[in-house]
Amino acid sequence: MNVDNAKSQMRKGMLEYCVLLLLSKEPSYASDIIIRLKEAKLIVVEGTLYPLLTRLKNDGLLSYEWRESTQGPPRKYYALTSEGELFLTGLDSAWNELSTTVKHLKTKGNEENETSTTN
Amino acid sequence: MKKNININFFGTLYAIDEDAYELLNRYINDIKKYFSGKEGGEEISDDIEHRIAEVMQELKAEGKEPISIELVKEIIARIGKPEELCNATDEEEGENSSKAHRGKDWFTKHISKKKLYRNPDDKMLCGVLSGIGCYAGIDPLWLRLAIIILTIVPLPFISVSLFSALLVYFLFALIIPEANTPEERLRMQGKPVTMETLNEEIVGNADGTNNTNVKNSKRGSLFDVIIRICVILIKCLLVIFLGWLLFGGTAILLICTFVICLLSFAMYGHPLELASRMVDADSILLNFIGTNGYAWISGVAFIIATIIFIYLVAHCIARLFNKGKSMGRIIWVYICIFFGTLILGCVSFYNLTKDIITEEDRIVAFRESQRYQTDIDREKEWLKGHGWEVIAHEHGDHYVKMHEHYSGDYSKQYIDTHSNNPNMVYTLERSVRTSPGIYTLEAAVRTDGAGPEIYAYNYRNDRLSTPFPVYAQYGGEIWEEATKKMNNTSTATDEVKRLAEAHHGKGYGWSRIRIENIEVKNDSIIRYGVTNRSGGTGYWNGTWFSAADFKLIKVQ
Numbered sequence: 081m082n083v084d085n086a087k088s089q090m091r092k093g094m095l096e097y098c099v100l101l102l103l104s105k106e107p108s109y110a111s112d113i114i115i116r117l118k119e120a121k122l123i124v125v126e127g128t129l130y131p132l133l134t135r136l137k138n139d140g141l142l143s144y145e146w147r148e149s150t151q152g153p154p155r156k157y158y159a160l161t162s163e164g165e166l167f168l169t170g171l172d173s174a175w176n177e178l179s180t181t182v183k184h185l186k187t188k189g190n191e192e193n194e195t196s197t198t199n
Numbered sequence: 200m201k202k203n204i205n206i207n208f209f210g211t212l213y214a215i216d217e218d219a220y221e222l223l224n225r226y227i228n229d230i231k232k233y234f235s236g237k238e239g240g241e242e243i244s245d246d247i248e249h250r251i252a253e254v255m256q257e258l259k260a261e262g263k264e265p266i267s268i269e270l271v272k273e274i275i276a277r278i279g280k281p282e283e284l285c286n287a288t289d290e291e292e293g294e295n296s297s298k299a300h301r302g303k304d305w306f307t308k309h310i311s312k313k314k315l316y317r318n319p320d321d322k323m324l325c326g327v328l329s330g331i332g333c334y335a336g337i338d339p340l341w342l343r344l345a346i347i348i349l350t351i352v353p354l355p356f357i358s359v360s361l362f363s364a365l366l367v368y369f370l371f372a373l374i375i376p377e378a379n380t381p382e383e384r385l386r387m388q389g390k391p392v393t394m395e396t397l398n399e400e401i402v403g404n405a406d407g408t409n410n411t412n413v414k415n416s417k418r419g420s421l422f423d424v425i426i427r428i429c430v431i432l433i434k435c436l437l438v439i440f441l442g443w444l445l446f447g448g449t450a451i452l453l454i455c456t457f458v459i460c461l462l463s464f465a466m467y468g469h470p471l472e473l474a475s476r477m478v479d480a481d482s483i484l485l486n487f488i489g490t491n492g493y494a495w496i497s498g499v500a501f502i503i504a505t506i507i508f509i510y511l512v513a514h515c516i517a518r519l520f521n522k523g524k525s526m527g528r529i530i531w532v533y534i535c536i537f538f539g540t541l542i543l544g545c546v547s548f549y550n551l552t553k554d555i556i557t558e559e560d561r562i563v564a565f566r567e568s569q570r571y572q573t574d575i576d577r578e579k580e581w582l583k584g585h586g587w588e589v590i591a592h593e594h595g596d597h598y599v600k601m602h603e604h605y606s607g608d609y610s611k612q613y614i615d616t617h618s619n620n621p622n623m624v625y626t627l628e629r630s631v632r633t634s635p636g637i638y639t640l641e642a643a644v645r646t647d648g649a650g651p652e653i654y655a656y657n658y659r660n661d662r663l664s665t666p667f668p669v670y671a672q673y674g675g676e677i678w679e680e681a682t683k684k685m686n687n688t689s690t691a692t693d694e695v696k697r698l699a700e701a702h703h704g705k706g707y708g709w710s711r712i713r714i715e716n717i718e719v720k721n722d723s724i725i726r727y728g729v730t731n732r733s734g735g736t737g738y739w740n741g742t743w744f745s746a747a748d749f750k751l752i753k754v755q
Contacts, residue, residue, distance in 0.1 A: 125278060131234075
């Protein structure tokens with residue numbers, strides 16, 4: 081239970097970053113993002129994405145345009161704004177920092193473990 | 200077997216089971232409600248709705264039509280329940296469990312409150328008692344028994360108890376809405392309205408399994424049979440009662456309308472009354488706005504009240520036979536309009552009758568004014584009949600009066616006139632044939648100012664006169680004498696008593712005066728009279744005078 085909880089907390093923290101990351105490659109519409117996120121098991125229920133997208137848009141990090149669809153109603157295609165890109169770079173560096181820290185911690189821990197077992 | 204409907208969702212047609220549609224609709228509404236208060240909420244719920252359409256399109260492409268309730272449940276699980284959605288955006292949330300709890304709180308706070316509905320699943324008549332039972336957490340059986348006892352057991356005031364019970368039931372059936380949707384059914388039972396419970400309610404209802412009430416009413420015990428018979432009896436009574444109500448109420452209301460119309464017609468048809476209104480032109484318009492306006496308002500109000508009344512009672516009867524839809528809240532509008540128009544009608548009617556009374560007064564006043572003219576003629580007639588000749592009558596308002604005769608007899612007439620004009624002249628004269636001799640003229644008189652006198656001519660044509668003593672409207676010598684006589688029991692006859700008690704014991708101011716030694720010779724005619732002016736043309740400083748009881752007494 082605690083593990084699941086911790087996992088979901090981690091995912092939640094990651095979600096915003098991942099969405100921005102996805103959109104930095106190419107503008108896409110919500111269902112595409114959902115598919116990608118589901119593959120990565122970052123979201124459980126699809127509805128979670130929409131409040132997030134709206135919030136990012138309202139914060140000026142994202143913008144969208146309507147595109148006609150061959151099937152069904154027109155779709156909203158989201159893309160990063162310049163402000164969003166700046167924001168993403170910030171997050172990128174933060175992530176890199178985090179991952180190095182985690183990696184560092186892990187290797188250090190491993191070394192310690194190894195030393196303790198060898199001893 | 201399931202009912203299947205077609206819906207148009209963002210331009211695409213889907214075949215969907217009815218229960219599935221209900222669930223889906225409810226879900227979308229919940230989403231909308233949930234996000235409605237939040238920033239950008241409309242956009243979010245709109246996006247989610249689009250997403251649902253997309254998922255349904257996928258299903259359609261896969262050939263999974265008609266969409267069943269299971270598929271809708273899958274969609275809901277995939278998109279997420281409203282309370283699951285916002286967590287991702289809320290910056291710092293607690294644990295999962297607390298989130299779920301929060302969601303539930305929101306539901307219990309806003310949606311799931313126990314509400315009073317009529318229960319359509321377990322009803323005998325309209326489901327009123329069943330609904331109340333549900334609300335109060337009592338088995339409706341007990342309520343039914345109580346009502347049956349109240350209705351049927353012979354109490355001293357049986358009719359009162361019977362009809363009040365029926366009337367209350369009838370009112371409740373009219374006012375309490377029926378729980379028709381799954382949501383309403385849940386609220387009736389006091390269960391929280393969440394996706395799960397709603398699901399259960401819809402699915403359960405469709406399968407007809409989780410409805411314990413249905414099982415209840417299907418019991419075939421003897422007891423149940425008795426209840427059913429009672430229900431039929433009550434139903435009959437209720438129909439009779441409502442029938443009478445419909446008939447009687449409509450009759451009363453129609454009679455009111457009719458009476459109003461009749462009254463306004465009657466008031467405008469009377470020629471005399473019409474003439475009286477012509478007397479002052481201003482009042483014609485006033486009358487129209489006042490009287491006729493009230494007649495119109497109350498007439499129309501009563502007609503509206505009648506129509507609504509018929510509609511409501513007819514609706515109630517239809518509902519007894521499970522025909523016609525529940526009106527819901529709109530019934531209050533009807534009830535308000537009914538009582539509003541009824542009150543308006545009654546108030547206008549009251550004003551109308553008030554106006555009629557004043558109208559009658561006007562007629563009376565008009566007749567009085569007409570009678571006045573005829574009275575003057577009658578007065579002259581009376582004078583002529585008594586041998587009086589009017590020598591002069593200027594500015595005086597009348598000739599003869601009654602009500603203030605010294606004897607206290609209201610019906611006795613006497614010579615009288617009145618005017619505030621100082622130039623008033625009133626002189627009457629009488630010639631009487633008698634045998635020769637010496638006579639005394641006697642008369643009862645009164646006045647409020649000096650001037651009046653009685654006079655007589657003797658055979659030499661000398662004018663003899665005696666002025667009136669001035670007592671005005673109180674006392675007088677006649678009264679003074681009578682009151683004196685009253686002190687002595689031997690002289691206190693009935694006649695004296697009457698004189699003393701005239702004008703509530705104050706007297707009317709009458710005195711008896713005389714002219715003595717009127718000699719009559721060969722021609723045998725005696726001429727005498729009464730005037731308000733000393734010497735026939737002299738001074739006068741009063742406003743009225745009276746005279747009566749002229750008597751010629753032969754002395755020699």
